[in-house]
Amino acid sequence: MPAQSPPPRTDSRPGGRSARIRAAVHQAVKELLTVEARDALTIPVIAARAGVHATTVYRRWGSVGELLADVATSRFSGDVVVPDTGSLREDLERYAYDLAKDLNDPDTLALVRAIVGTGGENAGVCRMERQRQLEAIIEREQTRGNETPAVERAVDALLAPLYYRAVFTEQPPSPEWARTLVAHLLPG
Amino acid sequence: MPAQSPPPRTDSRPGGRSARIRAAVHQAVKELLTVEARDALTIPVIAARAGVHATTVYRRWGSVGELLADVATSRFSGDVVVPDTGSLREDLERYAYDLAKDLNDPDTLALVRAIVGTGGENAGVCRMERQRQLEAIIEREQTRGNETPAVERAVDALLAPLYYRAVFTEQPPSPEWARTLVAHLLPG
Numbered sequence: 287m288p289a290q291s292p293p294p295r296t297d298s299r300p301g302g303r304s305a306r307i308r309a310a311v312h313q314a315v316k317e318l319l320t321v322e323a324r325d326a327l328t329i330p331v332i333a334a335r336a337g338v339h340a341t342t343v344y345r346r347w348g349s350v351g352e353l354l355a356d357v358a359t360s361r362f363s364g365d366v367v368v369p370d371t372g373s374l375r376e377d378l379e380r381y382a383y384d385l386a387k388d389l390n391d392p393d394t395l396a397l398v399r400a401i402v403g404t405g406g407e408n409a410g411v412c413r414m415e416r417q418r419q420l421e422a423i424i425e426r427e428q429t430r431g432n433e434t435p436a437v438e439r440a441v442d443a444l445l446a447p448l449y450y451r452a453v454f455t456e457q458p459p460s461p462e463w464a465r466t467l468v469a470h471l472l473p474g
Numbered sequence: 475m476p477a478q479s480p481p482p483r484t485d486s487r488p489g490g491r492s493a494r495i496r497a498a499v500h501q502a503v504k505e506l507l508t509v510e511a512r513d514a515l516t517i518p519v520i521a522a523r524a525g526v527h528a529t530t531v532y533r534r535w536g537s538v539g540e541l542l543a544d545v546a547t548s549r550f551s552g553d554v555v556v557p558d559t560g561s562l563r564e565d566l567e568r569y570a571y572d573l574a575k576d577l578n579d580p581d582t583l584a585l586v587r588a589i590v591g592t593g594g595e596n597a598g599v600c601r602m603e604r605q606r607q608l609e610a611i612i613e614r615e616q617t618r619g620n621e622t623p624a625v626e627r628a629v630d631a632l633l634a635p636l637y638y639r640a641v642f643t644e645q646p647p648s649p650e651w652a653r654t655l656v657a658h659l660l661p662g
Contacts, residue, residue, distance in 0.1 A: 326515065326516045326538070396593070399590050399591060399593060399597075402587050402590040402591055402641055402642070403587060403588055403590055403591010403592065404591065405587060409587075409641060409642045409643075410642060410643060410644060412642060413638075413642045413643075441638075442634075442635040442638075442655065442658075443631075443658070445638065446630075446634040446637075446638035446639075447629075447630040447634040449634075449638050449641075449642060450601075450629075450633065450634035450637050450638055453590055453597060453637075453641065454597045454598060454600060454601045454637060455597075455598060455601075456595065467630065470627075470630075470631070470658075
């Protein structure tokens with residue numbers, strides 16, 4: 287049985303065995319998340335599926351929450367291309383559209399929900415990359431010398447309704463609806 | 475060991491033993507949710523803490539998700555009083571303020587996050603009551619013969635940012651900030 291409190295994590299070594307373990311464990315998590323009405327996602331279950339020792343997983347990730355956060359970091363990095371059309375409105379509409387499309391992917395949704403379920407300190411991973419991308423779009427408009435809403439306001443008006451629908455309702459956000467959110471952020 | 479697929483649930487009988495079991499199981503869930511870095515919330519763990527047989531829990535609730543939804547339904551019913559000041563703006567400001575206060579309660583937050591983590595089909599419970607309350611506020615203003623935003627728009631502008639902050643960030647929504655959301659929904 288794995289220890290209740292995991293030993294301190296060691297740094298992962300690049301390539302070789304370490305990389306193979308990481309790939310196998312990530313793959314196991316993704317597969318387990320696709321199982322409907324799955325049992326609780328625990329480290330022993332994940333380790334068994336990945337074909338590695340549970341202690342290896344405990345040592346490397348410490349908890350299911352941190353492991354999910356690691357999977358999410360790979361998943362959400364560089365997956366959505368930040369648009370650069372020269373128009374803030376157009377950029378935001380395209381960005382909201384693409385994000386909604388991503389949140390309609392059952393695998394994305396299962397991962398986001400599972401991370402939230404681990405307690406919250408890891409849930410930021412799901413949206414930090416999104417917030418940075420939104421910030422980049424807004425800063426570019428400011429560089430062009432134009433007024434923009436504050437990033438926080440854009441988060442409330444765009445990211446919040448997208449994630450709220452994805453996580454709390456049975457209807458994932460439609461890409462077409464997502465575009466309309468921009469009109470409330472940038473009226474006129 | 476409990477069966478993988480639970481038997482069909484029987485109707486719960488009011489009062490007596492049935493009510494005591496429900497109270498004990500609800501209490502066990504609430505206690506387990508307060509444990510930081512808790513192990514996975516599973517029916518055997520919940521049943522052991524409640525002092526009842528796991529099969530009893532499986533038979534009555536079927537899954538952790540449905541059990542959490544039942545706990546949430548009790549928790550979120552009638553807990554926030556819907557304001558009735560005679561002014562839509564004032565009602566919405568008070569309502570957003572009270573909701574933010576509720577979402578700052580670590581027990582509420584832990585319950586909301588845990589339900590989201592069970593996969594989504596149960597997460598609606600967390601917000602259905604809120605959406606109905608928001609609808610009641612808006613309908614009262616319409617009864618007074620005044621124009622109002624659509625309920626869906628109010629959900630996007632008020633509930634979404636509140637839940638997004640609560641679930642995805644480390645800073646739960648402050649009640650003062652929540653009031654300011656109303657200005658974006660009702661400008662001027």
